[in-house]
Amino acid sequence: MKEIDRIDRKILRAMQDNGRLTNLELADKISLSPTATAERLKRLTRDGFIEGYAARLSPEKLNRGMLVFVEVKLDRTTPDIFDAFSKAVRQSDDxxxxxxxxxxxxxxxxxxxxxxxxxxxFLSEVILSLPGVRETHTYPVMEEVKNTGKLAV
Structure with missing residues (x-):
């Protein structure tokens, strides 16, 4: 894996906080020239440290206010069942x-x-219809205490 330095880490932290920063705003934030900032940002993206950018949406406003975690046990743990389960679960938008x-x-x-x-x-039509599912345990979330996609950099 390629090494990153203190300035790269500052860039990554700043972009995690606000992925919409302009290059000029980012350069100002990390105290580097805009040209050097742009080059570093390109390198960090090219080398896979930055995988993409996305907007965080409001689940409540989009009628997705209930968060659940589901433990799934399979009836057999064979490669073909794992593959079929993985393929099928990727198809669900929920x-x-x-x-x-x-x-x-x-x-x-x-x-x-x-x-x-x-x-x-969702449980009956998606989870229980997935290949190989033997048993499930559901945990509805009562309160989201922390919800972040940020990594420690």
């Missing part, structure tokens, strides 16, 4: 994240839906 985990279950799914009725439909 699923925000899905992680294969080690421990007492196979996958942890994070989803946003409108409410409990929508969750019941």
């Amino acid at each position: 699923v925000m994240e899905c992680h294969m985990v080690a421990g007492g279950f196979d996958y942890l799914v994070k989803a946003r839906v409108a409410g409990m009725e929508a969750y019941r439909s």
